[in-house]
Amino acid sequence: xxxxIQRDLLRFATAGSVDDGKSTLxxxxxxxxxxxxxxxxxxxxxxxxxxxxxxxxxxxxxxxLRAEREQGITIDVAYRYFGTPRREFVLADxxxxxxxxxxxxxxxxxxxxxxxxxxxxxxxxxxxxxxxAVIALLRVPRLVLAVNKIDLVDYDEAVFTAIAKDFAGLATxxxxxxxxxxxxxxxxxxxxxxxEASANTPWYSGPTLLEHLESVPVTxxxxxxxxxxxxxxxxxxxxxxxxDAAGRPAEHWGxxxxxxxxxxxxxxxxxxxxxxxxxxxxxxxSTVTAVDTADGELPSASVGRxxxxxxxxxxxxxxxxxxxxxxxxxxxxDQLETTVCWLSDQPLRPGARLLLKHGTRVTQAIIGALHDxxxxxxxxxxxxxxxxxxxxxxxxxxxxxxxxxxxxxxxRATGSFLLIDPPTGNTLAAGLVGTxxxxxxx
Amino acid sequence: xxQVGTRFDALDALESEAIxxxxxxxxxxxxxxxxxxxxxxxxxxxxxxxxxxAPAAVPFPLLHVDTGHNYPEVIDFxxxxxxxxxxxxxxxxxxxxxxxxxxVERPDGxxxxxxxxxxxxxxxxxxxxxxxxxxxxxEERARAKERIISLRDAFGRWDPRKQRPELWNLYNGRxxxxxHVRVFPISNWTExxxxxxxxRENIELPTIYYSHQREVFRRDGMLLAEGPxxxxxxxxxxxxxxxRYRTVGDGSCTGAVESTATTLDEVxxxxxxxxxxxxxxxxADDRLxxxxxxxxxxxxxx
Numbered sequence: 001x002x003x004x005i006q007r008d009l010l011r012f013a014t015a016g017s018v019d020d021g022k023s024t025l026x027x028x029x030x031x032x033x034x035x036x037x038x039x040x041x042x043x044x045x046x047x048x049x050x051x052x053x054x055x056x057x058x059x060x061x062x063x064x065l066r067a068e069r070e071q072g073i074t075i076d077v078a079y080r081y082f083g084t085p086r087r088e089f090v091l092a093d094x095x096x097x098x099x100x101x102x103x104x105x106x107x108x109x110x111x112x113x114x115x116x117x118x119x120x121x122x123x124x125x126x127x128x129x130x131x132x133a134v135i136a137l138l139r140v141p142r143l144v145l146a147v148n149k150i151d152l153v154d155y156d157e158a159v160f161t162a163i164a165k166d167f168a169g170l171a172t173x174x175x176x177x178x179x180x181x182x183x184x185x186x187x188x189x190x191x192x193x194x195x196e197a198s199a200n201t202p203w204y205s206g207p208t209l210l211e212h213l214e215s216v217p218v219t220x221x222x223x224x225x226x227x228x229x230x231x232x233x234x235x236x237x238x239x240x241x242x243x244d245a246a247g248r249p250a251e252h253w254g255x256x257x258x259x260x261x262x263x264x265x266x267x268x269x270x271x272x273x274x275x276x277x278x279x280x281x282x283x284x285x286s287t288v289t290a291v292d293t294a295d296g297e298l299p300s301a302s303v304g305r306x307x308x309x310x311x312x313x314x315x316x317x318x319x320x321x322x323x324x325x326x327x328x329x330x331x332x333x334d335q336l337e338t339t340v341c342w343l344s345d346q347p348l349r350p351g352a353r354l355l356l357k358h359g360t361r362v363t364q365a366i367i368g369a370l371h372d373x374x375x376x377x378x379x380x381x382x383x384x385x386x387x388x389x390x391x392x393x394x395x396x397x398x399x400x401x402x403x404x405x406x407x408x409x410x411x412r413a414t415g416s417f418l419l420i421d422p423p424t425g426n427t428l429a430a431g432l433v434g435t436x437x438x439x440x441x442x
Numbered sequence: 443x444x445q446v447g448t449r450f451d452a453l454d455a456l457e458s459e460a461i462x463x464x465x466x467x468x469x470x471x472x473x474x475x476x477x478x479x480x481x482x483x484x485x486x487x488x489x490x491x492x493x494x495x496a497p498a499a500v501p502f503p504l505l506h507v508d509t510g511h512n513y514p515e516v517i518d519f520x521x522x523x524x525x526x527x528x529x530x531x532x533x534x535x536x537x538x539x540x541x542x543x544x545x546v547e548r549p550d551g552x553x554x555x556x557x558x559x560x561x562x563x564x565x566x567x568x569x570x571x572x573x574x575x576x577x578x579x580x581e582e583r584a585r586a587k588e589r590i591i592s593l594r595d596a597f598g599r600w601d602p603r604k605q606r607p608e609l610w611n612l613y614n615g616r617x618x619x620x621x622h623v624r625v626f627p628i629s630n631w632t633e634x635x636x637x638x639x640x641x642r643e644n645i646e647l648p649t650i651y652y653s654h655q656r657e658v659f660r661r662d663g664m665l666l667a668e669g670p671x672x673x674x675x676x677x678x679x680x681x682x683x684x685x686r687y688r689t690v691g692d693g694s695c696t697g698a699v700e701s702t703a704t705t706l707d708e709v710x711x712x713x714x715x716x717x718x719x720x721x722x723x724x725x726a727d728d729r730l731x732x733x734x735x736x737x738x739x740x741x742x743x744x
Contacts, residue, residue, distance in 0.1 A: 007451060007452050008450075008451055008452055008455075009451075009452040009455045009456070061583075076587045076602065076603075076605065077587065077607075078586040078587050079579045079586055079587075079629070079630065080580075080586065081579070081580045081630070081632045083632070083634070087452075088452040088632075088635070090630050102607050103607075105607070105609065106607045106608060106609055109609045109610045110610060110611070232462070232465040232466060232468075232469050233465045233468050233469045233495075235495060235496075235497070235498050236498065237497050237498040237499070238498070256497055259497060263465050263494070263495075264465075265458060265461075265462040265611070293493070294492070294493035294494075294496035295493075302450065304450065304455055304458055304459075305450060305454070305458050306457075306458040306459075306461035306462050306465070306494070308496075319469045343607055355616075357612055357614065359612075360466070360469060412610065413610065413611070416609070416610050416612065417612070418609060418612050418614055420614060420616060425593075425614070425616030425617060425618070426606060427606045427607055427609070427614045430607070430609045
C-alpha cells in the first residue's frame with residue numbers, strides 16, 4: 001500500500017463573517033473525515049465540559065491561540081490538513097472580522113478554491129460581498145457558497161434558493177462563470193451536506209461540500225500561460241558532495257566542473273529541452289538544454305514543479321532573473337500600474353519610498369499617484385488621499401530596476417509583489433499588476 | 443486545460459514547495475543552518491535540501507541541540523548522514539550549559555525544555571540568520587498559525603500577533619541584526635505525507651522507528667526506557683516489550699508505542715489506523731498544559 005496511492009492536492013480557503021459558524025464547519029470537515037485524532041477530541045471534550053456545554057464544541061478543534069480561546073474569536077489565518085482516499089487538502093482558514101483584508105488576501109493568495117459561509121437566516125451580507133470581492137480580486141478560480149445553519153430555517157428550500165440566486169448575481173458581477181460557482185445548503189452543527197448527504201434537504205440534489213471538494217477539477221490558469229521561471233539560485237558544484245540525496249556517487253551527474261544550472265519553480269507554462277527562452281530583464285536569448293531534478297532529467301515540467309534548468313549558452317544569469325518563453329515574453333518596465341491591498345496600520349501616501357519584492361528580486365520603489373479606492377461593500381470606486389489598513393486601491397509605482405511583469409490576471413506568480421517597509425522589514429501590502437477586478441465606475 | 447509532462451501528485455507538490463523554500467533561503471540569507479536531531483522530520487529536511495541543490499552540496503551546516511538523553515543508534519545515524527553528505531555538524535551539548543551553570547537541571551530530569559537556551563546561544567555564537575526546522579502545522583493547534591518563514595527577535599521569541607502576512611510564495615525574511623528567522627519547509631506536510639514520502643524516496647531512518655524489543659516501564663500512560671536520564675521509580679517495573687518510537691526526543695519524556703511494524707508498509711498502515719497524534723501519544727512535555735506548545739514557542743523553542 002502507500003506507494004500505489006496517487007492523490008492530488010487541493011489548496012482552498014474558507015472565509016465567513018462573525019458567528020456564521022465557520023470554525024464549526026471546519027471542525028466538522030476535520031471530524032467527519034476522521035482527521036481528528038482521539039487525543040484532540042478528548043481535549044475538546046474536556047474543554048467543552050469545562051465551558052458547560054452539552055455537546056462537544058467542534059470549533060474548539062480549530063481555535064489555536066490562547067487569546068483566541070479566551071476571546072472566542074479567531075485572529076489569524078490557520079492552516080488545516082485533511083485527506084480522503086481521493087485527494088489531500090490544505091485549508092487556509094481565514095478569520096473574518098479583525099484585519100479581514102489581510103487575512104482573506106493571505107488565504108486567497110495560495111487557494112485554488114474558496115468556500116464562503118453565510119448564515120441561512122441572514123443570507124448574503126456586507127461582509128460576504130467584501131470577502132467575495134477580495135477572493136475575486138486575487139483570482140481564486142472557484143467559489144463555493146455554503147449556506148450554513150440551514151436547520152435554523154427549517155430546511156426551507158425557498159430560503160436557500162433566494163440566497164443562491166443572490167450569490168449567483170454577485171459572482172457574475174465579480175466575473176465568475178456560472179460553472180465555477182456552486183451553492184450548497186449545510187448545517188455544520190448537525191452535519192447536513194458537509195460530508196454526508198442530508199435526508200433533511202430532499203430538494204437538494206447537488207454534491208455535499210466534501211464531494212465537491214473531492215471532485216472539482218484542480219485548475220490553474222497559469223498552466224496554459226507562457227513559460228515563466230524566476231531564477232532562485234545558480235547551482236555550480238565546486239567539489240560537490242561525495243554522494244547525492246539518494247546515496248548515489250557524484251559521478252552519476254557526469255562531469256560537474258562545467259555544470260551550471262538555474263534553480264527555480266515553474267511559475268507559469270511548461271519548460272522543455274529545446275525550448276527558445278529569454279532571460280529577463282537582461283534580455284539574453286538561449287535554448288533550454290536540460291530540465292534537471294535530483295531524480296534525473298525531465299521531458300517537461302509544468303506549473304509548481306521545482307527544477308534546475310540548463311541553457312545552451314554561458315550567460316550571466318543570477319537570482320532575480322526570470323527565464324521566459326522567447327515567443328511570449330512579459331513586459332519589462334519600471335513603471336507599474338497596480339492594484340494594492342494595504343495591510344498595515346501606517347497609511348500609504350503618494351511619494352512613499354518602499355521596497356518591492358517581485359518573484360526573486362527585491363528593488364526600491366516610489367509610490368506615484370493613488371488613482372482610486374475600491375469600496376468592497378458597494379463595489380464602487382472613489383478617489384483617495386491615502387490608503388488605510390484593509391483598503392484596496394489602484395496605485396502607480398516606479399521601480400529602481402526594470403521588472404519583467406505579467407498582468408496578474410494572466411499569471412499570478414509573475415503578476416504579484418509585496419511592498420515592504422525598509423526600516424522594519426514588515427510586509428505592508430499585497431500587490432497585483434494591472435486591474436484584476438474590472439468594475440464599472442459609478 | 444492541458445496537463446503536460448509527468449504526473450504531479452500531492453507528494454510531488456509538497457516536495458517542490460519545500461525545495462522552493464530551501465532555495466529562497468539559500469538565495470536571501472547569509473548563514474542558514476538546518477536543525478538536525480536524527481529524527482525522521484529533520485532527516486526528511488536534509489533529504490529535501492540535498493535534492494534542492496543537487497548536484498552541488500547542501501550549502502548549509504547542520505545544528506544538533508543535544509540533550510544528552512539520546513539513543514545511541516540515533517547519534518550513530520546522525521553522524522553517518524552528515525558524513526555521507528559532506529556536511530558540517532555543529533553540536534550544542536545541553537550538558538555543557540549545565541556544567542558551567544548557565545542552565546540548571548530540572549527536578550524531573552527532563553531536558554527538552556532546556557534546549558531553548560543552547561539553541562539561542564548557538565544561533566548567536568555562529569551568527570545563524572535562518573534556522574530550518576522540521577515543524578509541521580498539523581502537529582498542534584498553536585503551530586497551525588505559524589508562518590513558513592517566521593521572524594524571531596533577539597531573544598528568539600515568537601509573537602503570534604506580530605506575524606507578517608505570508609502571501610503567494612513570496613517570502614519576506616527581512617530582519618534586523620540580532621534577529622533571525624525560523625524556516626519550516628515541511629509546514630504543509632502531515633505525518634502520513636512524511637511517511638509516504640520516506641517510503642517513496644527510500645529514506646533511511648534510525649532503527650528505533652521500527653519495531654524492536656526494548657525494556658520499558660509505564661509512567662503516565664507512556665512507555666519509557668531506562669537510560670542516562672534515569673529509570674523506573676517506586677512502583678514502576680521494567681519489562682521487555684515489542685515497541686517502536688514515533689518521535690525521537692529526550693529519552694526521559696519520549697515514550698515508545700507498542701508496535702510490531704518492522705517495515706515502512708507496516709508503519710504506514712499503523713499510522714493510518716492510529717487514533718493518537720504523535721505528540722499526544724509520546725511527548726510528556728506537550729501534555730503539561732493545553733497551551734504548552736504556544737508558551738514554549740513564545741520563549742524561542744521551535
